[in-house]
Amino acid sequence: MEAPHNLSAEAGVLGAILYDNAAFYRVRDVLHGECFYSLAHRAVWEAIETHIREGRVADGVTLREWFEGESRLKEIGGAAYLGDLLDQCAFGPEIIDYAGMVASLWKRRSLASLGGELSKAAMNSGDPDKLLGEHEAALEELQKHSGAVVETHDAGASLLMALESQKDxxxxxxxxxxxxxxxxxxxxxxxxxxxxxxxxxxxxxxxxxxxxxxxxxxxxxxxxxxxxxxxxxxxxxxxxxxxxxxxxxxxxxxxxxxxxxxxxxxxxxxxxxxxxxxxxxxxxxxxxxxxxxxxxxxxxxxxxxxxxxxxxxxxxxxxxxxxxxxxxxxxxxxxxxxxxxxxxxxxxxxxxxxxxxxxxxxxxxxxxxxxxxxxxxxxxxxxxxxxxxxxxxxxxxxxxxxxxxxxxxxxxxxxxxxxxxxxxxxxxxxxxxxxxxxxxxxxxxxxxxxxxxxxxxxxxx
Structure with a gap:
């Protein structure tokens, strides 16, 4: 049985960021490289993240040049694939929904993998408490990425977030x-x-x-x-x-x-x-x-x-x-x-x-x-x-x-x-x-x- 994934949602998120790098800041708190099922999508996300964090533009032209310089252009399917991502770009609020979908599917895959490891280890381990302790860290890591994507449009929303932070x-x-x-x-x-x-x-x-x-x-x-x-x-x-x-x-x-x-x-x-x-x-x-x-x-x-x-x-x-x-x-x-x-x-x-x-x-x-x-x-x-x-x-x-x-x-x-x-x-x-x-x-x-x-x-x- 194939692991749960949605390549269209992944492509929609990446295309939106290539079209407008500001979209990266709307989804960066909920997504990371491992969330992407496609290895090509994962490589593109990591390249986008590197460019933006270094203050450079991340678009079809700059990424093509970067992948060519790294001799990795074939890894993502060639220059044409970067153009395909732009064609599948998610606009407006869709990127929020797509990012949430990609993150949710990654969690499901991770839980399935962890469950398999736990089942296998349980058959061979003599100390269940130790086994629970060892696998609990992996579950906690998943929980760290359980926050929803939140958009703030004005100073009033920022103030409300600050007040909520004080309550927290x-x-x-x-x-x-x-x-x-x-x-x-x-x-x-x-x-x-x-x-x-x-x-x-x-x-x-x-x-x-x-x-x-x-x-x-x-x-x-x-x-x-x-x-x-x-x-x-x-x-x-x-x-x-x-x-x-x-x-x-x-x-x-x-x-x-x-x-x-x-x-x-x-x-x-x-x-x-x-x-x-x-x-x-x-x-x-x-x-x-x-x-x-x-x-x-x-x-x-x-x-x-x-x-x-x-x-x-x-x-x-x-x-x-x-x-x-x-x-x-x-x-x-x-x-x-x-x-x-x-x-x-x-x-x-x-x-x-x-x-x-x-x-x-x-x-x-x-x-x-x-x-x-x-x-x-x-x-x-x-x-x-x-x-x-x-x-x-x-x-x-x-x-x-x-x-x-x-x-x-x-x-x-x-x-x-x-x-x-x-x-x-x-x-x-x-x-x-x-x-x-x-x-x-x-x-x-x-x-x-x-x-x-x-x-x-x-x-x-």
């Missing part, structure tokens, strides 16, 4: 639901990595579940890869945060240790937002590699679309130290760098924001200072790859430890200082490619899995 840029960011952070960051940019880093026990997972919950509640589908905490524990934390928002303080470790009051358990069960829960999907498998994560994202996207919510807008990875590289392990620095690059590729491939949790080393914890960008130096190239870097710091954590473990003098000093900072969390925006950096003060109730804007944490009695 705004849609590139997913609001976090924490106004002070959204004002500085604009939200989490899709197609990018965002680092959420802290020392152990600071509350990284708490902050991530709060942001994820707010996003899901606002309508953005969220995927959460919990690589060290079981999904039941993560769901419990999220439920306790929901309970706090509805006015009830329930400690998540009471629930996990079967010490919660029956009325609290009933309150938790009755308050689960079914729609929000469906938009917040958890994968708690350990030892994943980025390729397996990509396969999981595809599955989550299908589930989310079936539920009418659209594809994922953001994923959380808790945390990067538990991800395996796609290839064999080398050393921790190289492994983390390779994983970071793979996560950036996932962000771009699926057009979503990737929030990567990073646990800072315990050596820096002994200093009890606020974290800095250079604390990420042992985490591969993730700081370089990241669009934004956020640190979470709680001074009260160190003071509470000093109050119970320090010398009598240290205990007394910690007690005095603790009064001023108890329940306070600092979220430090250390890197922001879109705008300002700086520190925002939040309040927290870690027992209830809550980190909120200052003044809001006392909502529940």
């Amino acid at each position: 840029r705004a849609s590139r960011f997913v609001k976090m639901g924490l106004p002070s952070l959204d004002r500085k960051l604009g939200g989490l940019m899709k197609g990018a990595i965002h680092v959420l880093a802290a020392r152990p026990s600071m509350g990284k997972t708490t902050l991530a579940t709060v942001i994820g919950h707010e996003m899901a509640e606002a309508g953005a589908p969220v995927g959460f890869f919990s690589l060290e905490m079981p999904r039941e524990s993560l769901a419990t934390r999220k439920a306790c945060y929901e309970a706090w928002k509805r006015g009830r303080r329930i400690r998540y470790f009471d629930v996990e240790q079967n010490q919660a009051r029956p009325e609290d358990l009933e309150f938790l069960a009755g308050g689960v937002d079914a729609l929000s829960a469906k938009r917040f999907m958890i994968d708690d498998r350990m030892g994943l590699c980025p390729q397996q994560m990509a396969a999981a994202i595809r599955s989550m996207n299908m589930r989310s679309k079936r539920a009418g919510h659209g594809p994922l807008q953001v994923i959380f990875v808790d945390h990067i130290g538990h991800l395996k590289p796609d290839e064999g392990r080398r050393n921790r620095y190289e492994d983390t760098g390779n994983v970071s690059k793979a996560l950036l590729e996932i962000a771009k491939r699926f057009d979503l924001a990737v929030v990567v949790m990073v646990q800072l080393n315990r050596a820096s914890q002994a200093e009890k200072r606020k974290p800095l960008l250079h604390d990420l130096r042992n985490s591969g190239e993730i700081e370089e790859d990241a669009h934004s870097v956020i640190f979470l710091h709680r001074e009260d954590y160190y003071l509470e430890r000093a109050q119970s473990e320090g010398t009598p003098e240290e205990q007394a000093d910690a007690s005095r200082k603790l009064t001023a900072v108890r329940g306070q969390a600092e979220i430090i925006i250390a890197k922001n490619r879109n705008g300002p950096v700086g520190t925002e003060l939040f309040t927290h109730s870690m027992d209830n899995n809550v980190i909120r804007e200052r003044g809001n944490v006392e909502r529940a009695a």
Whole structure:
């Protein structure tokens, strides 16, 4: 069976450009050389493109001279064929229709070819996830050429396009639901990595579940890869945060240790937002590699679309130290760098924001200072790859430890200082490619899995 094509449409487009080179600019965004089924047509398109991009006229005379100089005139059927193309020239709006037809037929041929390759490879490959990942890039390349040909006739149309472009840029960011952070960051940019880093026990997972919950509640589908905490524990934390928002303080470790009051358990069960829960999907498998994560994202996207919510807008990875590289392990620095690059590729491939949790080393914890960008130096190239870097710091954590473990003098000093900072969390925006950096003060109730804007944490009695 012959591959789908339309030689008349191809000739009509080429003839129109030879007649008036301005027509090239009307179709250049939707066509490229491979779109042409005829090898002669492909050669003529490439010659036209070369001439116009170099500022030269591309018509029957100049192309004949060029093909003769390249000893390729016979390849296109001789000088007479250039005249035939002019005879088949498409006029007016027809060139738009013809160009769309040529591009559509190329996509059909490409899909058929890709399907054949995929079918053949599937019979011989032992790893379907790897196979999907390898062929996904080819599908994405086809999607890049899926835009329609658009004509603008006046300044008003250009202005409308500019306004649409601004709307599109705004849609590139997913609001976090924490106004002070959204004002500085604009939200989490899709197609990018965002680092959420802290020392152990600071509350990284708490902050991530709060942001994820707010996003899901606002309508953005969220995927959460919990690589060290079981999904039941993560769901419990999220439920306790929901309970706090509805006015009830329930400690998540009471629930996990079967010490919660029956009325609290009933309150938790009755308050689960079914729609929000469906938009917040958890994968708690350990030892994943980025390729397996990509396969999981595809599955989550299908589930989310079936539920009418659209594809994922953001994923959380808790945390990067538990991800395996796609290839064999080398050393921790190289492994983390390779994983970071793979996560950036996932962000771009699926057009979503990737929030990567990073646990800072315990050596820096002994200093009890606020974290800095250079604390990420042992985490591969993730700081370089990241669009934004956020640190979470709680001074009260160190003071509470000093109050119970320090010398009598240290205990007394910690007690005095603790009064001023108890329940306070600092979220430090250390890197922001879109705008300002700086520190925002939040309040927290870690027992209830809550980190909120200052003044809001006392909502529940």
